Amino acid sequence: MDVVTGVEVRPVRANELRLLATDEVHFGLLRNRLNRRDAGHGELLAAWIGDVAVGHIFIWTDVAEEPEIRDNLAGVPLVMNLWVRDQFRHRGIGTELVRSAEKWLQEHGHRRVALGVSPHNKEAVRLYLRLLYDPWRYGDIKTEYEEFHDDGTSAGRVFEVCAVYVKELPGADGESERLSPVRDRAPIQTILTADPEPSSS
Ligand SMILES: CC(C)(COP(=O)(O)OP(=O)(O)OC[C@H]1O[C@@H](n2cnc3c(N)ncnc32)[C@H](O)[C@@H]1OP(=O)(O)O)[C@@H](O)C(=O)NCCC(=O)NCCS
Numbered sequence: 591m592d593v594v595t596g597v598e599v600r601p602v603r604a605n606e607l608r609l610l611a612t613d614e615v616h617f618g619l620l621r622n623r624l625n626r627r628d629a630g631h632g633e634l635l636a637a638w639i640g641d642v643a644v645g646h647i648f649i650w651t652d653v654a655e656e657p658e659i660r661d662n663l664a665g666v667p668l669v670m671n672l673w674v675r676d677q678f679r680h681r682g683i684g685t686e687l688v689r690s691a692e693k694w695l696q697e698h699g700h701r702r703v704a705l706g707v708s709p710h711n712k713e714a715v716r717l718y719l720r721l722l723y724d725p726w727r728y729g730d731i732k733t734e735y736e737e738f739h740d741d742g743t744s745a746g747r748v749f750e751v752c753a754v755y756v757k758e759l760p761g762a763d764g765e766s767e768r769l770s771p772v773r774d775r776a777p778i779q780t781i782l783t784a785d786p787e788p789s790s791s
Contacts, residue, residue, distance in 0.1 A: 618738030
């Protein structure tokens with residue numbers, strides 16, 4: 591399970607955005623992420639099967655926008671915008687993208703990574719728990735989901751409640767453990783069946 595063959599994950603080139611994006615809003619998001627990458631604030635990785643772009647993930651190394659994350663996880667990079675094209679899901683590609691982002695971070699000297707996910711997004715939460723992400727102790731936070739014009743500038747923001755998860759990464763020499771070992775199923779079930787905090791938005 592979770593072994594994908596023929597999938598290549600690598601940084602996105604500017605001329606590949608149209609191959610990844612499903613519509614103009616998606617294109618605007620990717621343009622924004624590439625602009626951030628070009629300004630030295632992260633990396634946008636895409637998964638390819640042959641010449642078909644099947645998914646992406648963004649690594650955010652800039653200061654976090656959310657004050658709770660800035661206060662409690664200062665300097666910790668985030669992974670976000672994990673996405674796999676509908677017809678390519680359940681083949682391990684999402685898992686492979688997260689692992690590739692972790693490897694990139696590890697190679698760039700980071701020892702922790704964090705992310706925000708809607709507590710209602712059970713599939714994504716299962717994936718992160720399986721990859722040994724742990725819910726932080728400060729509860730859910732209010733974040734803003736941003737939409738973009740096709741030049742990557744902001745078209746507006748929508749509030750979203752997110753659960754925050756954190757993972758310790760082994761050192762670049764792999765001293766502690768294999769990167770992204772898979773967790774057994776029992777604790778995942780426990781967390782997923784617990785009702786999320788009611789949203790205050
Ligand atoms: C969340 C998302 C990225 C997962 O991508 P994915 O490629 O389907 O992820 P994976 O294939 O690695 O894992 C999904 C499931 O397929 C299973 N799977 C993996 N390889 C498999 C295979 N070869 N055969 C059968 N099942 C497989 C995994 O075990 C997992 O099962 P589970 O949900 O029961 O735990 C995808 O659903 C998505 O793009 N969703 C919309 C965007 C989104 O919500 N992103 C997260 C934002 S935080």
